[in-house]
Amino acid sequence: MNASMLSYILFSCLLLSVQAEYCGEREIIRYTQHLLGDSSLSCPCKQTAISSCSCLPIPEPGHELACFVDGTKHLMENSKSSQREITRLYRTFQGQLDRKLCNKLPHSDQCQYKTKGNVEEFLKKIQTTYQEIKKFNP
Template sequence: MNASMLSYVLLSCVLLSVQAHNCQVSEIIRNTRNLLNKTQESWSCRETAATPCSCLPIPEPGHELACFVEGTKHMMEHNMTSNKKLFLLNQSFQIQLDRNLCESLTSGKKCKYKTKGTVRTFLEKILKTYQEIHKSRV
């Protein structure tokens, strides 16, 4: 193996290591706060045929990413908000889940929850989860 190839391999390992710990914490916190500021208080969680889209899964520990993917996808499908930030959140969660980028959140590939909540409650759960990750890194 020549020196340039070794340099390439070492750089690739470093980048993969950084990427593995990159949960896009700051970006997710910023986008979630933005959505929370725009969230309507009137959205409620009622499991009726008329408004099933307003109830989102509040994940159990270890199943956060799968539920965050499911919940943000559900919000987009039901036009709960037409916001680029929501699309970016969904995309970030899906990538993190597919690539196991957030080790503390990827133990469950399926959304497991006991309760559902309002859009605000769901977004607050996302914010709290990523704020805890941020605190553990500082």
């Protein structure tokens, strides 16, 4: 193995380790704060077909990322406002799950939850989860 090949391998390993750390917590917190400013999101969660309020999974520990993907996908498909921020959140969560980024969160493929909440409760769960990550990763 020559020196250029060795340096390429070392650079690749460094790049992968940096990517695994990427959580995008600043952007995610900013998007959730913007979305939480929308007062229409606080309507009560009703699990009926005629309700215009969404009921979203409040994840069990270890299943946050999968539930964030599922919940933001539901919002993307059913919400009429703040589409840009919701789409960015969805793509960020899906990318973290697919590429195994943000090693601060478990990468379970299944969303497991015991309760559902309205959009506001769901966004607050996202926000507190990423605030915790940010606290330990200044």
